[in-house]
Amino acid sequence: MMDNHREAFKEEAHELLTELETALLELERTPDDDEIIGRVFRAMHTIKGSGAMFGFDRVAAFTHDVETVYDRVRTGKISVTKPLIDLTLSACDEILKMIDDTGEGEAEDAVITEAITKSFRNMLTAPEISSDTDIDTAPSAMATSNEPPVNRNEITYRIRFRPEPAIFATGTNPTLLLNELRDLGPCDILANTDSIPFLSDVDPELCYTGWDIILTTTRDENAIRDVFIFVEDSCDLHIDVIDEGRMIDSESDYKKLGEILVERGDLDADKLKAVLDGQKRIGSLLVDSGIVSDDQVQAALAEQQHIREKRQKRQILETTASIRVPAERLDNLVNMVGELVTVQSRLSQLSARFNDLSLIQVAEEVERLTAELRDNTMSIRMLPIGATFSRFERLVRDLSMDLGKEITLITEGAETELDKTVIEKLNDPLIHLIRNSIDHGIEKPEVRMAAGKPAQGTVNLSAEHSGASVFIRISDDGAGLDPEVIRAKAVEKGLIASDAMLTEKEIYSLTLMPGFSTATTITNVSGRGVGMDVVKKSIDALQGSIEMVSKKGVGTTITLKLPLTMAIIDGLLVQIEDVLYIMPLAAIEECVELTREDVAHAHGKHMASIRGEIVPYIRLREMFAHGGATPEIEQIVTARIDGNRVGFVVDQVVGQHQTVIKSMSRMYRDIEHISGATILGDGNVALILDLCKLAQQAEILEKQANQE
Amino acid sequence: MSKVIMTVDDSASVRQMVSFTLKDAGYDVVEAVDGQDALSKVNGQALNMVITDLNMPNMDGIGLIKALRALPECKFIPIVMLTTESQAEKKMEGKEAGATGWIVKPFKPEQLIAVVKKVLG
Numbered sequence: 117m118m119d120n121h122r123e124a125f126k127e128e129a130h131e132l133l134t135e136l137e138t139a140l141l142e143l144e145r146t147p148d149d150d151e152i153i154g155r156v157f158r159a160m161h162t163i164k165g166s167g168a169m170f171g172f173d174r175v176a177a178f179t180h181d182v183e184t185v186y187d188r189v190r191t192g193k194i195s196v197t198k199p200l201i202d203l204t205l206s207a208c209d210e211i212l213k214m215i216d217d218t219g220e221g222e223a224e225d226a227v228i229t230e231a232i233t234k235s236f237r238n239m240l241t242a243p244e245i246s247s248d249t250d251i252d253t254a255p256s257a258m259a260t261s262n263e264p265p266v267n268r269n270e271i272t273y274r275i276r277f278r279p280e281p282a283i284f285a286t287g288t289n290p291t292l293l294l295n296e297l298r299d300l301g302p303c304d305i306l307a308n309t310d311s312i313p314f315l316s317d318v319d320p321e322l323c324y325t326g327w328d329i330i331l332t333t334t335r336d337e338n339a340i341r342d343v344f345i346f347v348e349d350s351c352d353l354h355i356d357v358i359d360e361g362r363m364i365d366s367e368s369d370y371k372k373l374g375e376i377l378v379e380r381g382d383l384d385a386d387k388l389k390a391v392l393d394g395q396k397r398i399g400s401l402l403v404d405s406g407i408v409s410d411d412q413v414q415a416a417l418a419e420q421q422h423i424r425e426k427r428q429k430r431q432i433l434e435t436t437a438s439i440r441v442p443a444e445r446l447d448n449l450v451n452m453v454g455e456l457v458t459v460q461s462r463l464s465q466l467s468a469r470f471n472d473l474s475l476i477q478v479a480e481e482v483e484r485l486t487a488e489l490r491d492n493t494m495s496i497r498m499l500p501i502g503a504t505f506s507r508f509e510r511l512v513r514d515l516s517m518d519l520g521k522e523i524t525l526i527t528e529g530a531e532t533e534l535d536k537t538v539i540e541k542l543n544d545p546l547i548h549l550i551r552n553s554i555d556h557g558i559e560k561p562e563v564r565m566a567a568g569k570p571a572q573g574t575v576n577l578s579a580e581h582s583g584a585s586v587f588i589r590i591s592d593d594g595a596g597l598d599p600e601v602i603r604a605k606a607v608e609k610g611l612i613a614s615d616a617m618l619t620e621k622e623i624y625s626l627t628l629m630p631g632f633s634t635a636t637t638i639t640n641v642s643g644r645g646v647g648m649d650v651v652k653k654s655i656d657a658l659q660g661s662i663e664m665v666s667k668k669g670v671g672t673t674i675t676l677k678l679p680l681t682m683a684i685i686d687g688l689l690v691q692i693e694d695v696l697y698i699m700p701l702a703a704i705e706e707c708v709e710l711t712r713e714d715v716a717h718a719h720g721k722h723m724a725s726i727r728g729e730i731v732p733y734i735r736l737r738e739m740f741a742h743g744g745a746t747p748e749i750e751q752i753v754t755a756r757i758d759g760n761r762v763g764f765v766v767d768q769v770v771g772q773h774q775t776v777i778k779s780m781s782r783m784y785r786d787i788e789h790i791s792g793a794t795i796l797g798d799g800n801v802a803l804i805l806d807l808c809k810l811a812q813q814a815e816i817l818e819k820q821a822n823q824e
Numbered sequence: 825m826s827k828v829i830m831t832v833d834d835s836a837s838v839r840q841m842v843s844f845t846l847k848d849a850g851y852d853v854v855e856a857v858d859g860q861d862a863l864s865k866v867n868g869q870a871l872n873m874v875i876t877d878l879n880m881p882n883m884d885g886i887g888l889i890k891a892l893r894a895l896p897e898c899k900f901i902p903i904v905m906l907t908t909e910s911q912a913e914k915k916m917e918g919k920e921a922g923a924t925g926w927i928v929k930p931f932k933p934e935q936l937i938a939v940v941k942k943v944l945g
Binding site for chain 1: 834835836837840841844879880881893899900901902903906908916923924925926930931942943944
C-alpha cells in the first residue's frame with residue numbers, strides 16, 4: 117500500500133519539478149512577480165511535506181532549507197537574484213536525483229547536496245535577515261504518538277475546564293473532550309452552569325458551561341493536557357493533583373468541603389470561618405449566603421466523594437480480598453432468598469389488588485430490592501470454572517502417557533462463572549468426555565503423521581457465557597466420528613432398525629444411548645459401553661443439552677449447554693383451564709395468537725404459519741388431558757429446541773414470573789416432562805415444564821400414531 | 825450512514841493518502857485540489873468535517889477556513905489544517921480563522937485517524 121503512495125508521490129514530484137523549473141525561468145525574467153514566487157514556494161513546500169510523509173527523508177531535509185529561503189523571498193526579506201535562481205535550479209536537479217535514487221553515486225551526490233545546502237544557509241544568515249523565528253521547536257500535537265510512560269500509581273486529578281464562550285466557532289465539541297477524559301480512567305464530571313444567562317439573553321451559538329472533572333488515572337498530566345491540545349488557547353484549564361494514590365497515611369478522611377473550596381480559590385478562608393459559626397450544613401450555608409454557587413458546592417462534594425470512594429476501595433483491597441464461608445451457609449442464604457422472592461410476589465399481587473398508592477410504592481421498592489438481592493446472592497454462588505479445568509491437565513498428561521499418545525490440553529475461558537452446584541456436577545461428565553477424546557479421538561502419533569497431521573494432538577476445552585447459558589466445548593483434532601460405523605453398531609445392538617432413515621446429527625446422538633460403545637477394543641480408559649449415556653443423564657439433570665459435531669479425520673466437537681444457575685430462573689407463566697404452568701423464559705422466542713380459523717386452515721395438521729415460517733405445535737391441553745372447551749383464541753408460545761422452532765399451545769399467557777425452583781417429591785420424580793414446581797404469589801403451585809422433553813415425547817407419540 | 829470528510833490539498837499524493845486512510849476507516853471522502861475547488865464542492869454536500877492543507881494556489885487554507893465558517897452549514901463542523909512544523913504562526917492564524925485543530929506534516933495514517941476521532945467523535 118505504501119509503495120503505491122510512493123509511486124504517486126514520485127509522479128507528482130516530477131510534475132512539480134518541471135513546473136518549478138518553468139516558474140524559476142519566468143522568475144528570472146520578472147523577479148518581482150509575487151505570484152510566481154508563491155508558486156515556487158508552494159512547489160518546494162509540497163515536495164518537502166509529502167516527501168517526508170512517504171519516506172523520502174533526504175528530500176524533505178534538503179528541501180527544507182530551500183523552502184525557508186523562499187519564504188523569506190515571499191515576505192520580501194530576500195530579493196530574487198541570478199545566483200539564487202541558479203542555485204535553486206541545481207537544487208531541483210538534486211531533488212530529482214534523490215527521488216529517482218537507485219543508490220548509485222550516492223557519495224558524490226552527498227557532496228553536491230552539502231554544497232547547495234550550505235549556500236542556501238548562507239543566504240539565511242546574511243545580514244539583511246532578521247533573527248530566525250520560524251523554526252518552531254514547540255512539541256507538535258500529533259507527531260508524537262508514542263505512549264507516555266505509564267505511571268503505576270493511580271493519581272487523581274482535579275481538572276477545571278472553562279472554555280471560551282466562542283469555542284463552538286472553531287468547530288470544537290466539548291463533550292468529545294469530556295468523553296476522551298473518560299477513556300483515561302474513572303471520572304466524575306460536573307457542569308458549572310453559573311454563567312448561563314436568562315433564556316432571553318442566551319446566544320445559542322455560545323458556550324456558557326464550564327466543567328469540573330475529577331479524574332483518576334494511571335496516565336500523567338501530559339496525557340490530560342493532550343486531550344485539550346487543540347483548545348489550549350481558547351479555554352481556561354487548570355489541572356491539579358489531589359490524590360497521589362499512595363497508601364493512606366494518618367489523615368483518615370479527605371479534606372473538608374470548606375478546605376476544598378478555599379484551595380480552589382472559590383472562597384476565601386476568612387469568609388469560610390465567618391460562615392462556619394452557623395450550624396447548618398456547610399454546603400447549603402455557603403449557597404444561602406451567596407458566596408459560592410450551588411454548582412461549585414456540588415462539584416466540590418463530587419470531588420470529596422470520588423476521593424473517598426477511591427481510598428475506601430484501596431483500603432478494602434489492602435485488607436480483605438475475600439473471605440471464606442462454609443458452602444452450607446450460602447445454600448441457606450439462597451433458600452431464604454428464594455422464600456423472599458415468593459413472599460415478594462405475593463406482596464406485589466396484594467398491592468395490585470388493593471390499589472393503594474402507598475402500598476404499591478412499598479411493593480415496588482421491595483420488588484426492586486429483592487431482584488437485586490437475588491442477583492447478588494446468585495453471584496456469590498458463582499465460581500470460575502478454572503479450578504475444574506486445571507484438574508484435567510493432570511488427567512490428560514497421565515492418560516496420554518498410558519496410551520502412548522502425545523496430547524496437549526488447551527483451556528479457554530477459565531474465568532467463566534457458573535453456579536457452584538452446576539460446577540460440582542459437571543466434573544464427572546467432563547472427565548468422561550475428555551477420556552473419550554483422548555482414547556477414541558486422538559490417534560497414535562504414527563497414525564497422525566501418516567494422515568499428515570502434527571504428531572501431537574490437541575484437546576481444546578473452553579467455556580463461555582451466552583445469555584442465561586454457559587457453553588462448554590470439548591474439541592479434539594483426532595479421527596472424528598464415523599457415521600457409518602456408528603450406524604452399523606446401533607443396528608447390531610438393536611438400537612435402530614436397519615432401514616431407519618437418520619440424519620448425521622441423529623446418528624451422532626445414538627452414541628448417547630445406553631449400552632453403546634464404538635471402540636472395538638476395550639481399554640481401561642473407556643469403551644465399556646458406559647460413559648456417554650451417563651454423561652447425557654448428568655447433563656440432563658442439570659437442565660442442559662449436548663450437541664455433537666464431527667468430521668471424519670478432522671476431529672470432534674462436543675458442546676454442553678448449561679443454565680447459569682439452577683435455583684431461580686425467569687419463567688413465563690401460562691394457563692390452561694385454571695391450571696398454571698411455568699415455561700423457562702430462556703428458551704422462549706415469542707407468543708402469537710392461534711385462532712380457530714387458523715386451526716381450520718391447517719386441515720387437522722398441527723402446524724401454524726408464523727411470519728412465513730411453518731412451525732409445528734403441541735397442544736398442551738390435549739397432552740395433559742385437560743377437560744373443558746377450547747377457547748376461541750389460544751396462544752402459541754414458540755421456543756427453540758435443538759435448533760428447531762416448536763410451538764406450545766396454551767389458553768392464556770399470564771406473564772413473566774421469577775421462579776424459585778422446588779424439586780418434586782420422590783413420588784413424582786419420574787415424570788419426565790415436568791422439571792419441578794414453584795409456589796406462586798397467591799400460594800398456588802405451578803408446575804415447571806421441561807419443553808425439550810415435551811417436544812421429544814410429542815414426537816414419539818406422533819410416530820406411534822403414524823405407525824398405527 | 826457514514827460521515828463525509830472533505831480533504832483539500834494541492835498535492836495529489838497527500839490527497840490520495842488521506843483519502844485512502846479515511847475510506848479504510850469507514851468514512852466517505854470528497855477530494856478538492858484547492859480552496860476554491862473545495863468551496864465549489866461544499867454546495868449541496870452534507871459535510872461532517874474538512875481536512876485542509878494551508879499552502880495552496882487560488883485560495884489557501886486560511887482563506888478556505890474563513891469562507892467555510894461563513895457558511896451556515898459549515899459554521900460548527902470540525903476543520904483540521906495540515907501544517908508543517910515551521911509554521912507556528914500559521915497555526916495561530918488558522919485557529920483565529922476558525923480551525924478546530926491541526927495535524928503536523930509529516931504524519932502517519934494512525935495519527936490522522938486519531939485526530940479525526942478526536943474532533944469528530
